[in-house]
Structures are given as structure tokens and as C-alpha cells.
Amino acid sequence: METSKAVLWIIIGVLLVAVIYTVFFKISATGNSVNSNGQIDTSGWTENEIMNYEMHGTIPARLQGQVATTGGTGMVGGC
Numbered sequence: 001m002e003t004s005k006a007v008l009w010i011i012i013g014v015l016l017v018a019v020i021y022t023v024f025f026k027i028s029a030t031g032n033s034v035n036s037n038g039q040i041d042t043s044g045w046t047e048n049e050i051m052n053y054e055m056h057g058t059i060p061a062r063l064q065g066q067v068a069t070t071g072g073t074g075m076v077g078g079c
Contacts, residue, residue, distance in 0.1 A: 040053070040059070045060065
């Protein structure tokens with residue numbers, strides 16, 4: 001019984017660290033484009049990028065320094 005509890009707490013700890021890392025990584029990826037009001041500066045974005053950000057919360061890959069994935073749209077939940 002003690003072993004299963006230890007494994008459960010290890011899994012919870014790993015998930016917590018992963019969530020914290022993801023949150024901080026996403027915040028640091030938008031570092032320069034956040035204005036003094038705490039809102040993301042979308043002045044150089046296309047209309048499609050702005051719509052995707054407003055509807056799905058996705059930040060364009062070119063601003064994150066990442067290459068777009070080839071498999072899928074990157075949208076969570078899908079329509």
C-alpha cells in the first residue's frame with residue numbers, strides 16, 4: 001500500500017513540475033510582446049493570427065521561435 005501511495009505522489013509531483021514549466025515557458029515566449037498593461041501586443045500580427053489568439057489562445061509559432069508542426073493544426077480540442 002505504501003509503494004502505491006509513493007508512486008502516486010511521484011506522478012503528481014512530475015505533473016505539477018510539468019505544468020509549472022509549461023506556464024513559465026509560455027510566459028517567457030511572449031516576453032517582448034507584452035505591453036505595460038499586461039496584454040500581448042498584436043500590432044504586427046495578421047488577422048488570422050489575431051483570430052486564432054482570441055478564439056483559441058494560441059500564439060503564432062514564429063513568435064515562439066518554434067517550427068510549426070506538420071501533423072495537425074495545433075489547436076486543442078478541435079472543431
